[in-house]
Amino acid sequence: MHTVVTQKDTEPDAADGYVVAVRALCEFTAKRGDLDLRFTPSPTALEGIAGHAAVTARRPAGYQTEVTLTDIHGPLRVRGRADGYDPAANQLEEIKTYRGKLDAIPANHRHLHWAQARVYGWLLCRKLGLTEIRVALVYFDIASQKETVFVETQSAEALRVHFVDQCERFIAWAAQEIAHRGARDAALTALAFPHPSFRPGQRELAAAVYRSAVAKRCLMAQAPTGIGKTVGTLFPLLKAWPAQQLDKIYFLTAKSAGRQLALDAMTTLQAPLRVLELVARDKACEHPDRACHGESCPLARGFYDRLPAARADALDAARLDKAALRQVALNHDVCPYYLSQEMSRWSDVIVGDYNYYFDSSAMLYALAEANRWRVSVLVDEAHNLVDRARGMYSATLDQAAFDAMRRGAPAPLKRVFSRIAKNWKEIKAEQTAEYTAHATLPERFIAALEQAISQMTDFVAEYPDAFAPETLRFYFDAMHFVRIAERFESHSIFDVTLGSRTRSTAPNAVLCLRNVIPAPHLAPRFARAHSVALFSATLTPAHFYSDTLGLPESSARVDVASPFAAEQLQVRAIADISTRFRDREQSVARVVDLIAAQYERAPGNYLSFFSSFDYLAQVAGAFAARHPSVPVWEQARAMNEADQQAFLARFAPDGRGIGFAVLGGSFGEAIDLPGTRLVGAFVATLGLPQLNAVNQQMKARMHAVFGAGYDYTYLFPGLQKVVQAAGRVIRGPDDRGVLYLIDDRFARPEVRRLLPAWWQVDVMRQRDA
DSSP states (O other): OOOOOOOHHSSTTTTEEEEHHHHHHHHHHHHSSSSOOOOOOOOOOHOOOOOOOOHHTTTTTTOOOEEEEEEEETEEEEEEEEEETTTTTTEEEEEEESSSSSSOOOOOHHHHHHHHHHHHHHHHHHHOOOOOOEEEEEEEEEOOOOOOEEEEEHHHHHHHHHHHHHHHHHHHHHHHHHHHHHHHHHHHOOOOSSSSOOOHHHHOOOOOHHHHHHHHHHEEEETTTSSHHHHHHHHHHHHHHHHOOOOOOEEEEESHHHHHHHHHHHHTTTTOOOEEEOOOOHOOOOOSSSSSSSTOOOTTTHHHHHHHHHHHHHHOOOOEOOHHHHHHHHHHHOHHHHHHHHTTTTSSEEEEEEEEHTTTOOOOHHHHHHHHEEEEEEEETTGHHHHHHHHHHHHEEEHHHHHHHTTSSOOGHHHHHHHHHHHHHHHTTOOOEEEEESSSHHHHHHHHHHHHHHHHHHHHSSSOOOHHHHHHHHHHHHHHHHHHHTOSSSOOOOEEEEEEOOOOBBOEEEEEESSSHHHHHHHHHHHHHHHEEESOOOOOOOHHHHHTTOOOTTOEEEOOOOSSSSGEEEEEEETTOOGGGHHHHHHHHHHHHHHHHHHHSSOSEEEEEEESSSHHHHHHHHHHHHTTTTTEEETTTTHHHHHHHHHTTTTTTOEEEEEEETTTTTTTTSOOOOOOGGEEEEEEEEOOOOOHHHHHHHHHHHHHSSSSSSSSIIIIHHHHHHHHHHHHTOTTTOOOEEEEEEEEGGSHHHHTTSSSSTTOEEEEEEGGG
């Protein structure tokens, strides 16, 4: 095992110069050839550690492991730990673990391995005063426990020349990094707020974010829509950067609209920073019909040969958003997605989705860990993180998909798949209801999965192209299921759902490891960061988010008062209409009358929110039939980005009409319709999650842990969506509008307590509205 770049490694020092680990140096200078992402099973981190231990345990007495080495060349201090050294044989060893066929290891990987081994060889020659040394690459097969050793005898002088060559190829980059960091920190020290003054509430938010960075702790900030939260959180972190010696800021969002706001804010701030936008692989891929390797994709062919020039050009673009990075990549004929991965190492502010830091295999978290970066994290619209994190730490296996995959699976795997099928049937046979939650995991089933994963791993290592896409999909799903099972505790539920049956088939059984409380998984991510600020207009009640997300006890809280006055928004709670499922059909005509009456009084653009697409269609259809002269447009299921933009474009300034949308969907948050683009909203639902067996089980688990199962499962998440949707109406100090809360439960004190304090809610009946 080798060390990686530490915090000291990444910060230039007057005495040490620029400190870089051997592995980081060689990955920068010695990678060449194609990008090759054909799936090959590689050892896990734990298997790699065990493999190194197995090799070194075979060595004779006197064998040295983890040998600390260092040398200086110009401004560079290169350091690392060699895997092993046998003084009796004068042999330095670099150990690499693998699975499958040794000759399947690509030539460019072997080239990198030799580069590292030779650098370690020179460092050891220098340390011990040797004139020559045997340098060995030891490849250890995890499956067979067999090692293959390649040895070369090198003179110290030849190794020194190799070392100098690697350093010289990195020095210019290191000097550029030192200069960039110096200029960046000086500019951030002098950075001024980009506007003549702060908006009301914005200064309070900025001060809280700054204090949290200085105190190195988490902050939960509830701040109303319209005060400029994006600039109000980025600016103070940039000001804190030099003194806190930050390496990166991660700005994490739930939706693409949030990414764009962050990118625009960085442009407004005009700080001399490298800003990078990360987008999903499927959205960045130029050749989705090609495989990710040089024999298939032209942008993978010779990727590492062209990467240095592309990387250098990318730094000339201050803002590497999706379009800019794509242009740089295509100018150099390299893959945009993997260029963005590389630029994550050299950018200052990285804007991307939550999963890049919080997921179980999150790239930005892994990079921060490996490089010991000091990162501050901003979590935009943080109320979304609860549900998103639940999805990250849940796992599902579908029997129907397994059965379909099994029919076409390679013959050598039939037996182990039969064992899985047998265990699956046993689980299903125990089902006495369509849905059942279990207190314990199906240990025999998981053991069968583990055996199948092992055999599939060995098989695909031997025959890399043998798996059809559905077989590979099951392989990944099974590994994820087993990993989540290893984390299974009281924060999750194991449940089985029986699907529909046909005359010729038995019901399908879907197995789910369902995370309910993501706190245990997220807590280490919060602890790893230098500081974290979670912000949203809806983080009430605070204890719900603190409990479910796992914020440290030392976390701070700020609740920024709204800059808006009660007179700007007329809030009317209609106490004599029920939108409960059993009452929806009879409520349709009354809701239509309510919307029509308000539109007649004050024609303009309105948004109406409903609990489901079915309810939406009933009300929209009835309204259009009774009021055909009023323009109406509806949210459809699975709208693409172009359709969503077309929906929003209907809200023209001084326009007239009514948009119908689903609460909690694309138009319930993160959209901006200021002024007369939107003059009112109707929310015909309390927003409660659907009453079903899964949510009832979650309610029971929440009650067992927090003692407030209904509130944590239904009420708090429901009201959060209501407040978010209502926040679309008042976006600025000059906006005026009206909000109808249509359900008798809005009249209850325990519900109104969860609504924004600046609202003045008038409880009335339909005929009085």
